[in-house]
Amino acid sequence: MFEDIIGNMRGDFDIKPIEVMNLQPLVLAYIGDAIYEAYVRTMLVVNKKTNVNMLHKMSVKFVKAKAQSDTVKRIMDRLTAEEQDVVRRGRNAKSATVPKHAEVTDYRYSTGYEALVGYLYLTKQTGRLMDILRMSVEDGSQE
Template sequence: MELRTRIFTPEEARRLNPLQLAFLGDGVYELFIRGYLLGNNTALNVHKLHKEAITYVKAHGQSEIIKAIEKELTEEELYIYKRGRNAKSATVPKNADVTEYRFATGFEALVGYLYLIDNEERLSFVLNKSLDIISRN
């Protein structure tokens, strides 16, 4: 069974709405974080794993990640991130600051883009850097 859907060309992925990229990126990032937490905390119950995951996946954390790695992004990655950051979302969650939420949406768009084009090297870089940054904060 193939877990991945089709791979997009960079041109196809660029044509997607940045909120579509963020929609996918949110899921990819959450799955990565959940796998990381479970792999390193097998003694924790699901409630505690969930509470720990929230610190990684909330808008504030994602905003901090993208700010920290922005200078290390390629020109293409920066373009995708900025498209996501500047996309107008219909709603902003009550518990999120609007500015942080936009930065987080840009981060998620970047993750979704890298996943869709199957750029494992850069996706791994972004995801692993996120662990370092959140762990430091």
């Protein structure tokens, strides 16, 4: 279901892979954040039939900087060299702000994770994107 939506939505826009690689890492993280958030919300709505307040609280456990930082560190050895490079670029990007409830290192790693998700989405690597998203939530430790 989510894979079809992502594939169809991305199909409406044309950008070449070389253009994606030339995007600033924070731009990749910007779109990656939205894709990951939509995935987590979809997963929770389908699997956790509860009220919106509880859904929000559960989703925050997945999308907060610490959780994303832990996720990318946990899956790093399963990433290709190219994917690891995207994560490094995102991690090393200088952001103007850091959320007040996040450590700087966690925030940087989470930016790297979001950049990877954005990169896979924009380069139409939907199958690999779904693999990464599934790996990201597979241990359920955020719940």
